[in-house]
Amino acid sequence: MKVAVVGLGYRMANVLKSFQKANPDLAVTGLVDPAPAGLEDLQKAGLDVGPRFDNVDEMVQTARPDLLMVGSPNAFHLEHVRSGLRNGVKVFTEKPVVIDEQQSMEMAQLLGEYGADRVLVGLVLRYSDLYRDLRKAQADGQIGDVVSIEASEHIAPYHGAFFMRDWRRYQQYAGPYILEKCCHDIDLYASVVGARASAVSSFGGRKSFVPDNAPAVLSNAEREQYYCKPSGWNATDKVFDSDADIIDYQTALIEYENGATMAFHANLNVPNQFRRFCVIGSKGMAEGDFVRNNFSVHAASSGEKLVEKRYEGVETDHYGADDQMAADITRNLLEGEPLPVGIIDALEAGLTAIKIDEARRERRLIDMGSTWARFDEALRTAPRQS
The missing domain is CATH 3.30.360.10 (Dihydrodipicolinate Reductase; domain 2)
Structure with missing residues (x-):
């Protein structure tokens, strides 16, 4: 499975390590982040990061990932999720999805336009x-x-x-x-x-x-x-x-x-x-x-x-739920299994x-x-x- 990442902080590094456990063939084929705080931690875990890009549109169009993973600061989630959807890829976004009521309504409009099944979310405690x-x-x-x-x-x-x-x-x-x-x-x-x-x-x-x-x-x-x-x-x-x-x-x-x-x-x-x-x-x-x-x-x-x-x-590790979330989402992407x-x-x-x-x-x-x-x-x- 190929993933591209926008926003590689410490939290996203942990999430990616859990996804690697669930799918050893995971490959990070692109990264957008001017200062990726979680990069060293990810490299220590043996997970290489592909080419660096200046913006999400360019990355998704070039890398053609199976999943865009959004770990940027919350205020930018709407913009980055929108980029993934308009370029035809599924998106995983960290919580919270957006930061205010107006962004919530704009995200809801995107889901109406593209389909709610195109966006997955990291509400990990449900797992x-x-x-x-x-x-x-x-x-x-x-x-x-x-x-x-x-x-x-x-x-x-x-x-x-x-x-x-x-x-x-x-x-x-x-x-x-x-x-x-x-x-x-x-x-x-x-x-x-x-x-x-x-x-x-x-x-x-x-x-x-x-x-x-x-x-x-x-x-x-x-x-x-x-x-x-x-x-x-x-x-x-x-x-x-x-x-x-x-x-x-x-x-x-x-x-x-x-x-x-x-x-x-x-x-x-x-x-x-x-x-x-x-x-x-x-x-x-x-x-x-x-x-x-x-x-x-x-x-x-x-x-x-x-x-x-x-x-x-x-x-x-959210009381063991990080690994379970990654395993369930991987099965969802590969086999269509429902999520909680x-x-x-x-x-x-x-x-x-x-x-x-x-x-x-x-x-x-x-x-x-x-x-x-x-x-x-x-x-x-x-x-x-x-």
């Missing part, structure tokens, strides 16, 4: 064993109708410091923090509920990574903490006094179209980090933690523990996150009805004639 077991518990009737969810994504200070140093600190490149980092989670729980968000509200701000909390002199342990995760393009060494415009804590409330609700909490400065959920249904409850690798289900009628499981996996998540799911999760942050900024409840009406209309764009 995790924990998520699969949660969905199995639902299918087995152990949870019943979902009533409410409590969920969180809390990252450790080393990871929060990375966000304050990386290009992701700017919303103009990454979008709001809850979109950039938590779109996985918002997607997962929407799929569990089985409905779109009908209304959202949110509060949050920045209180941890601020100048008043900066150590007077960094100890060795603090230096290791705040600088252990490398950053590539547009990086800074500043942590507590960076020019970031993202926030570092946020809570959100979501009401879904079927009446279920979710309370979601994100924080960038949690020493004993966790990424957990409690899904409460009419017949039982399911609890899990992606970081601590556990899952359980209890029956409401008896209190009996119906399921208890533990998993292997670490944060750096699609580009429309990703855009819906993204729009929900975008409106959550709008609700935070404007301190109001936002009804999602008009947003979904615009989105559905954009998806109805007339298909392109082949």
